Amino acid sequence: MEVHVSNQQTPNTGTNLDPWYSNYADRAAGLSVSEVRALFAVASRPEVVSLAGGMPAVSALPQDLVVTAMNRVMRDEGSIALQYGSGQGVPRLREHILEVMAMEGIRGSVDDVVVTTGSQQALDLVTKLFINPGDVILAEAPSYVGAIGVFRSYQADIVHVLMDDDGLIPDALREAIAREKSAGKSIKFLYTIPNFHNPAGVTLTASRRDEVMQICRSEGILVIEDNPYGLIYFDGPPPAPMRSTEDEGVIYLGSFSKTFAPGFRVGWAIAPHAIREKLVLAAESAILCPSAFSQLVISEYLETADWRAQINTFRGVYEERKNTMLQALNEYLPDLHHTNPDGGFYIWLTLPDYLDTKQMLPRAVKELVAYTPGTAFYADGGGRNKMRLSFCYPTPDQIRLGIRRLTTVINGEIDLLETFNATGPLQTIRSSRSFSAPPPDLD
Numbered sequence: 335m336e337v338h339v340s341n342q343q344t345p346n347t348g349t350n351l352d353p354w355y356s357n358y359a360d361r362a363a364g365l366s367v368s369e370v371r372a373l374f375a376v377a378s379r380p381e382v383v384s385l386a387g388g389m390p391a392v393s394a395l396p397q398d399l400v401v402t403a404m405n406r407v408m409r410d411e412g413s414i415a416l417q418y419g420s421g422q423g424v425p426r427l428r429e430h431i432l433e434v435m436a437m438e439g440i441r442g443s444v445d446d447v448v449v450t451t452g453s454q455q456a457l458d459l460v461t462k463l464f465i466n467p468g469d470v471i472l473a474e475a476p477s478y479v480g481a482i483g484v485f486r487s488y489q490a491d492i493v494h495v496l497m498d499d500d501g502l503i504p505d506a507l508r509e510a511i512a513r514e515k516s517a518g519k520s521i522k523f524l525y526t527i528p529n530f531h532n533p534a535g536v537t538l539t540a541s542r543r544d545e546v547m548q549i550c551r552s553e554g555i556l557v558i559e560d561n562p563y564g565l566i567y568f569d570g571p572p573p574a575p576m577r578s579t580e581d582e583g584v585i586y587l588g589s590f591s592k593t594f595a596p597g598f599r600v601g602w603a604i605a606p607h608a609i610r611e612k613l614v615l616a617a618e619s620a621i622l623c624p625s626a627f628s629q630l631v632i633s634e635y636l637e638t639a640d641w642r643a644q645i646n647t648f649r650g651v652y653e654e655r656k657n658t659m660l661q662a663l664n665e666y667l668p669d670l671h672h673t674n675p676d677g678g679f680y681i682w683l684t685l686p687d688y689l690d691t692k693q694m695l696p697r698a699v700k701e702l703v704a705y706t707p708g709t710a711f712y713a714d715g716g717g718r719n720k721m722r723l724s725f726c727y728p729t730p731d732q733i734r735l736g737i738r739r740l741t742t743v744i745n746g747e748i749d750l751l752e753t754f755n756a757t758g759p760l761q762t763i764r765s766s767r768s769f770s771a772p773p774p775d776l777d
């Protein structure tokens with residue numbers, strides 16, 4: 335059921351115009367320009383409605399709260415804020431992180447927490463610690479584009495495991511483990527985003543969490559539980575994290591990027607004791623220490639502002655945007671399957687399988703709408719007819735306009751293909767599908 339991927343990487347580290355072309359290490363071949371990054375440049379033009387990026391709605395965070403926290407830090411602790419600090423992170427912030435974690439049912443001691451420069455850095459450090467070239471990392475199909483980039487840069491063999499609307503499928507996980515083990519491969523960890531998945535928008539059910547944990551425990555596979563969106567829920571909290579029931583087999587990754595602001599670049603890892611010590615050493619060798627200034631400002635904010643109420647505000651903003659996107663999709667593209675996230679930032683849209691969302695993207699940008707093509711989220715070129723739609727950043731009006739434009743693009747693409755396949759199977763598929771014609775674009 336799962337898709338096996340052998341990483342066939344083409345060296346793309348430079349060109350013959352680069353005098354150092356032949357000097358790069360093999361691992362640099364894994365560093366390629368992500369489709370998301372290339373998109374950011376195009377989609378940042380103001381006339382384009384970007385449903386592509388995953389930027390939090392920082393405008394919903396009152397800036398005076400941040401300014402007040404920054405002023406206080408500089409007034410009272412300036413000499414600490416401007417100095418190098420501990421490689422593991424400021425103890426005061428680590429205590430606050432435990433408070434945040436308690437909201438999700440995770441208990442631990444201040445010693446268990448390692449502060450990182452965003453959870454992205456934690457991903458990098460964990461991969462650096464565990465992966466030799468050719469080692470297997472199990473990851474959902476699809477998976478977070480930034481994690482795929484890190485895994486590739488350490489020359490991991492990324493093996494995707496199928497998901498459905500309830501998250502990772504335990505049977506597919508069992509099959510993947512059995513197959514990789516019988517091929518003599520070394521499986522180093524399972525990377526999973528159980529809540530409001532990026533990009534799929536689905537949440538792993540409670541019973542599947544138990545099952546996945548039990549499989550990994552019995553197979554001796556470490557779990558990397560990446561949970562930046564867990565507190566951004568709409569109806570109610572998601573099931574308890576796997577880390578809340580398992581201390582030794584899970585590294586939990588958290589972040590202030592979605593509940594506060596990504597600009598401070600503060601995330602964290604909660605890891606079993608021995609791994610934690612190595613994580614700190616790896617962090618020290620990478621950056622010496624995370625930014626003391628950022629950590630103290632966040633501590634100050636958490637101590638003096640009503641951060642729980644602010645998270646509620648974020649939830650309200652994102653829920654309204656999700657509902658708007660869902661409504662527009664149901665109205666304009668009623669026959670297409672899309673996920674219905676209970677939180678987070680993303681909806682995953684499936685188009686008819688003869689459409690290629692990457693090929694379609696230039697036409698979409700011409701129609702002034704951008705999305706992220708599905709292939710960005712697979713290590714094996716999968717996801718051709720899928721796309722990720724982000725509802726986190728555009729306003730509800732922009733979202734409606736964006737989905738209207740997207741509908742025009744999809745219909746235009748189908749027309750185009752039919753023109754060149756007049757007697758082919760597309761007509762049959764098309765005639766059984768009725769894409770609603772959107773009203774004319776009034777803007």
Ligand SMILES: Cc1ncc(COP(=O)(O)O)c(C=O)c1O
Nearest residue numbers: 388452453454478532589591601
């Ligand atoms: C699933 C996932 N993990 C990790 C990150 C990295 O977040 P940060 O480094 O800002 O904490 C992101 C960012 O979008 C994400 O979606």
